[in-house]
Amino acid sequence: MPDxxxxxxxxxxxxxxxxxxxxxxxxxxxxxxxxxxxxxxxxAAGAGADADHVSTTEACDILIDRAGEPLVIRGICSxxxxxxKSRDDFFTACAGLDCIVSxxxxxxxxxxxxxxxxxxxxxxxxxxxxxxxxxxxxAKDAVKFIDFPELAWAPKHKFDFxxxxxxxxxxxxxxxxxxxxxxxxxxxxxxNWPPRSGCIKQLARFPEVAVDPxxxxxxxxxxxxxxxMHLLEFVEQHVSIGVLWEQxxxxxxxxxxxxxxxxxxxxxxxxxxxxLGQLNEWKREQGGNE
Numbered sequence: 001m002p003d004x005x006x007x008x009x010x011x012x013x014x015x016x017x018x019x020x021x022x023x024x025x026x027x028x029x030x031x032x033x034x035x036x037x038x039x040x041x042x043x044a045a046g047a048g049a050d051a052d053h054v055s056t057t058e059a060c061d062i063l064i065d066r067a068g069e070p071l072v073i074r075g076i077c078s079x080x081x082x083x084x085k086s087r088d089d090f091f092t093a094c095a096g097l098d099c100i101v102s103x104x105x106x107x108x109x110x111x112x113x114x115x116x117x118x119x120x121x122x123x124x125x126x127x128x129x130x131x132x133x134x135x136x137x138x139a140k141d142a143v144k145f146i147d148f149p150e151l152a153w154a155p156k157h158k159f160d161f162x163x164x165x166x167x168x169x170x171x172x173x174x175x176x177x178x179x180x181x182x183x184x185x186x187x188x189x190x191x192n193w194p195p196r197s198g199c200i201k202q203l204a205r206f207p208e209v210a211v212d213p214x215x216x217x218x219x220x221x222x223x224x225x226x227x228x229m230h231l232l233e234f235v236e237q238h239v240s241i242g243v244l245w246e247q248x249x250x251x252x253x254x255x256x257x258x259x260x261x262x263x264x265x266x267x268x269x270x271x272x273x274x275x276l277g278q279l280n281e282w283k284r285e286q287g288g289n290e
Contacts, residue, residue: 013053023066028075029082029092035059035099036091060099067100067108076100077115080139083124090130093119097138102161109146116142134159152176154183155195164198174206182213188234189227200234207238211247218251225264228255232271241282245275252276 014034022031035056054062066072076096084090097119101112120139126132134157141162144151152170155163171177184199203210214231221227232255235248245252255272258265 013050013055014059015053017052019054019059019062023063023069023072023075026071026074027078028063028072028096029079031059031063032076032079032095032100033088033092036093036095037088056099063100064103067104068111073111077112080112080115081118084122084127084132084135085124087127087130090127090132090135094135097135097142098161102138102142102165106146106149109142113143113146116146138162152180154180155187155199158194160195161198164195164202167202171202171205174209177203177206178209181209182216185210185213185217185231185234188230189224191230200238203234204238207234207240208244210234211239211244215248215251219254222258225268229264229268229271232268232275236271236275236278241278245279245282249276249279252279 014031019031022028038056063072063076067076079092079096080101082089082093084093097116101109101116104112116139120136120143122132122136122139124132137157138159138161141156141160145162145166150170152166153163154167155161167177167180171180181203184203187193187195187199190196214235217231218228232252235245239245252272252275255268256276258269258272
């Protein structure tokens, strides 16, 4: 193993004794800074490598498990409450909010509200090469999640992790998911957008509510073949062939008969034709069963 890689793995692990000492002192800034600044590749390589040491992932799990302890609450709230004047400060706060606090059950999360609220109100200028407004937005999302325990919403920005969590924990029926469907479908447009996979996961729980919004989106966005392709892929993978596909037949015909001017449009046309073929096969099977 190259020396640089070995060094990364060493840096990606802390001794369990040192971690316990930090927790016992109620001062977690160094722990959170280590979590926030360790590259994910190094963290993965260091995981489970030594029984006497912990990786950043294991440290997060320990802090989450002990999040109800007063010293852990004090240490993380202190880190969230401090002014963000440097990149280290930024990544320390990110680790506390994104890696620990955002995963806590609501009852425990409420214990961290004072620290989260201070971070949410931060107005300092961003340190070099990081975005403090992005971090404060995530803190505001956490405050909203705490203060409105019945509220569910689709992600409003690229790092709105609490939005997905609100849907996962607070939406239990298709009727409840319906109002969020079009906003969730909006995140399908770009595979690089962080909320995309979570939005697919949430909408796949009640895929029937996606059909009407997809019918609206297709004719209004013919100039965005990538987005439309992703919508058809969702239909093919998550919506059962049958009546719901029949509802989409006019839109599939529209796309299948379009002139393909470039590769993206050709792929979209071919996908629509394939779905139409599957729908027609289903219709023939239904006719044969009558």
